[in-house]
Amino acid sequence: MGNAILALDQGTTSSRAIVFSHDGTIRASAQREISQILPEPGLVEHDPIEIWESQLAVARQALERSGVGADEVAAIGITNQRETTILWDRKTGKPVTHAVVWQSRASAPICARLKAEGHEQTFRDKTGLLLDAYFSGTKVTYLFEKHPELAEKARNGDILFGTVDTWLVWKLSGGRLHITDPSNASRTLLFNIHTMDWDDELLGILGVPRAMMPQVRPSSEVYGETDAEWLGRTVPIAGLAGDQQAATFGQACFEPGSAKNTYGTGCFLLLNTGDRPVRSENNLLTTVGWQIGDKVTYCLEGSVFIAGAVVQWLRDGLGIISSSAEVERLATSVPDSGGVYFVPALVGLGAPHWDSDARGTILGITRGTTAAHIARAAVESMAYQTVDLVSAMQRDAGIQLHNLRVDGGASVNNQLMQFQADLLGVNVRRPRVAETTALGAAYLAGLAVGFWNDIQDVSRNWALDSEFKPRIPAEKRDALCRRWRDAVRRSLGWAEPQT
Numbered sequence: 001m002g003n004a005i006l007a008l009d010q011g012t013t014s015s016r017a018i019v020f021s022h023d024g025t026i027r028a029s030a031q032r033e034i035s036q037i038l039p040e041p042g043l044v045e046h047d048p049i050e051i052w053e054s055q056l057a058v059a060r061q062a063l064e065r066s067g068v069g070a071d072e073v074a075a076i077g078i079t080n081q082r083e084t085t086i087l088w089d090r091k092t093g094k095p096v097t098h099a100v101v102w103q104s105r106a107s108a109p110i111c112a113r114l115k116a117e118g119h120e121q122t123f124r125d126k127t128g129l130l131l132d133a134y135f136s137g138t139k140v141t142y143l144f145e146k147h148p149e150l151a152e153k154a155r156n157g158d159i160l161f162g163t164v165d166t167w168l169v170w171k172l173s174g175g176r177l178h179i180t181d182p183s184n185a186s187r188t189l190l191f192n193i194h195t196m197d198w199d200d201e202l203l204g205i206l207g208v209p210r211a212m213m214p215q216v217r218p219s220s221e222v223y224g225e226t227d228a229e230w231l232g233r234t235v236p237i238a239g240l241a242g243d244q245q246a247a248t249f250g251q252a253c254f255e256p257g258s259a260k261n262t263y264g265t266g267c268f269l270l271l272n273t274g275d276r277p278v279r280s281e282n283n284l285l286t287t288v289g290w291q292i293g294d295k296v297t298y299c300l301e302g303s304v305f306i307a308g309a310v311v312q313w314l315r316d317g318l319g320i321i322s323s324s325a326e327v328e329r330l331a332t333s334v335p336d337s338g339g340v341y342f343v344p345a346l347v348g349l350g351a352p353h354w355d356s357d358a359r360g361t362i363l364g365i366t367r368g369t370t371a372a373h374i375a376r377a378a379v380e381s382m383a384y385q386t387v388d389l390v391s392a393m394q395r396d397a398g399i400q401l402h403n404l405r406v407d408g409g410a411s412v413n414n415q416l417m418q419f420q421a422d423l424l425g426v427n428v429r430r431p432r433v434a435e436t437t438a439l440g441a442a443y444l445a446g447l448a449v450g451f452w453n454d455i456q457d458v459s460r461n462w463a464l465d466s467e468f469k470p471r472i473p474a475e476k477r478d479a480l481c482r483r484w485r486d487a488v489r490r491s492l493g494w495a496e497p498q499t
Contacts, residue, residue, distance in 0.1 A: 002074035005446045006063065006235070007438035008055055010080045010164050011243065012101065012265040013312070015054040017062035018438040019073075022451065024461035026435065028066030030058040037098060042105040042347060045098035048086045051164060052171045056230060063231070070231040075222070076172075077239030077445030079246035079437050080164035081265075082187045085139035087150060087212075088167070090160050093175050096150060099164075100139040103266075103305055103347050107138035108356045110145075114138070119205055126192045126199055128277055128286025130354055134303070136163060137189030137206045144207060157211040163187070165240050166214045172237060174227035181219040181240035182296065186288040191216070193277055193288055196296065219245075219290040220444040239445030243437045244268040245289050248299060250440030251405045251431065252462040254455050259393070259401055261386055262437065263410035266350070267307035269389040270299045271397055282392035283352040290444065300396055302351040302389030306344040307382045308410045313346060314378055320371040328413050331376040339364040341384075341487040342377035345494075352392040353492065361491035382410060383420040384484040390424060403427040407436040414466070421468040423477055432463040 004027060009016040013036070018029040032054045037045040063070065083102035088095045100106055111131050114120065120131045129135055140161060144151040153159045162170065166180045185191040185198075190208060192199040198213050217223055219241050225234040241249060244262060248270045251260040256274035261267065270289070277286045277298045289297040306313075311324045321327055343349075345358035362374065394400060403426055410416060411430055421428040433439055446452045470477075 001449065001451065002072040004066065004068045004073055005442040005451060006059060006073045006076045007442040007445070008059060008076060008078045008168065009243070009435070009438040009441065010051060010055050010078070010168060012081045012103070015051065015058050016438065017055070017058040018435055018442070019062050019066040019068055020439065020442045024433055024439060026433065027068065028062050029435070030061035030065060032058050044101040044104040044347070046084065046101055048088065048095040048099050048167060051099065052168065055168060060231065070233045070235055073235050074451045075236045075238035075445040075449045076226065077441030077443070078165050078168055078237070079241050079243050079441035080168070080184070082163060082184060082242035082244065083134055083136050084164050085136045085143070086162050086164065086167045087140070087143060087159055090158050093170070096159060097143055097147065100143065102134060104139070105133045105347055105356050107142040108133040110138045110141050114205070122205070123189055123202065126194070126202060127186065127189055128193050128279070129187070129189055130283065130285065131189070132354055133356060134350065135187055135189040137202070137208060140208050141206045151207065154212045155209045159212055160214075161208070161212045162214055165242070169223065169237060169240070172226045172230060173224050177224045177237070178214045179217050179223055179240075180214045182216055182288040182291045183219055183242045183245040184240065185216045187242060193286065193298070218292060220292045220448045222448050236449060238448035239441050239443070241290055241441055241444055244270055244301065245287070245299065246440030246444070247407055247437040248272065248440065249290055249443055250436030250438070251407060252459045253405065254459065257397070257399050258405075260405040260407065260436070263307055263382055263406065263408035263416070265307065265309045267304035267382055267385055267389075269302040269386060269393065271393050273298050273300055273397065278397060280396045282396050283354055284389070284392050284396055285351070292447065300393055302393060304385045304389065305348065305350045306346050307385065308408070310342070310344040310346070310378045310381060311410070314375060320375060327375055327379060328415060330372050331379045332415050334370070334372040334376055337377040337380055338369060338373040339366075340369055340373045340377040341484060342374065342381045343487050343491040344378065344381050345491045349488070349491070352388055353488065355492050357493045357495040358491045359494040361487060363487050363490065379413065379416050380419055383416060383423050384481070386420060387423050387481055401426055403429050405429050405431065407431065407434055417466070417468045418471070421470045422472045423481060425470050425474065425477060428468040429464060430466045432465040434465075
């Protein structure tokens with residue numbers, strides 16, 4: 001067995017590769033940004049070839065930097081931006097359209113049509129998801145309606161569907177593996193989380209042929225090997241999980257009632273509910289966390305579309321910072337937001353509102369408002385949105401969170417983490433290894449090949465970096481959150497509904 005695990009972390013804004021040691025520490029990493037294709041407002045696309053080439057490049061780079069040869073890699077684990085939809089030609093292996101990114105609202109009119117036809121409850125009951133453009137299934141329908149010739153080819157088995165994990169495994173294996181895992185499958189609107197299989201009724205409603213769907217395999221299993229040309233020799237591919245489920249695994253949230261929040265492009269709060277799916281009455285999602293052997297772990301999830309991406313907008317759209325790293329310095333140059341609230345509904349609002357027609361709103365601007373106040377309000381919006389998720393989740397699960405484990409790029413922002421603890425009224429715990437998404441994929445792969453013995457072995461690796469404790473009184477917390485809710489109400493339903 002090798003002495004390291006290679007994790008591939010393909011995200012919304014970049015492709016990353018990390019080499020991990022047995023103790024869960026990072027030996028080396030590499031990262032490359034990927035292009036955001038924005039054809040029109042509300043639409044977000046990626047180039048699948050760029051996704052693949054950037055991911056392969058950083059994998060090679062991370063191995064080179066670590067001094068670890070491919071023959072020393074025990075296994076590869078893959079984690080990915082979820083719901084992003086890729087179609088490719090089975091024979092040529094080439095994508096037939098751009099990837100439709102999870103953020104894209106392209107299929108919102110299809111969702112509205114399906115709701116009007118009375119299908120919403122069927123999808124909710126079988127998948128645990130809301131009928132929303134966020135998920136993969138309606139993105140496939142959108143592509144078929146836009147390119148009718150693809151639908152016919154798909155029925156003949158000539159066009160394949162996959163989320164990003166499936167695409168990467170297909171490319172890595174030289175087209176020998178067309179697979180996914182339940183954590184990714186459960187984000188498609190096509191997978192029945194009770195039978196743990198693609199659902200023929202849902203496939204029929206969305207017009208998606210079963211012939212184009214990947215095989216669903218457990219999240220931790222040796223699926224096959226990479227083609228030798230990519231890394232110089234074959235390496236086992238042994239772990240798959242969508243990014244948020246992988247982060248939950250990497251945070252060692254193995255007990256029911258444990259929770260983590262990831263501050264990435266979006267914001268994602270997951271609560272382990274054990275071996276049973278808990279139905280949400282508060283507009284959260286019921287999803288598969290992971291499957292190891294025959295054992296399935298379920299989670300409740302709250303998904304916020306725009307979290308760290310708001311910082312990119314401050315840089316690229318507003319131009320008040322020249323790099324994302326500058327935002328903490330600018331935001332902490334003022335003692336508070338000066339009464340400014342920023343609801344970052346730049347592509348609508350996700351949980352718990354699910355309003356495709358909400359739009360970004362900045363309230364409380366005066367002549368004294370500066371770029372620093374707007375930056376601070378933008379950063380604080382991540383914490384406010386998390387409070388909305390925690391509140392809904394506690395009502396659904398009937399539990400009170402005692403602490404929250406955090407990760408993701410924005411979790412390194414100490415001011416944000418302190419504000420999060422203040423708003424939640426519970427301790428916020430940041431681990432020493434912040435790259436928990438990649439770490440979760442590494443753990444799943446390593447468990448499959450015996451690199452780690454069991455989840456207790458994995459749990460022992462978790463180590464605390466910083467703990468943030470609430471500092472403000474309950475009355476101030478309540479007043480801040482009340483004002484936030486008022487700002488959210490003013491952002492709802494602003495766009496002209498799509499038809």
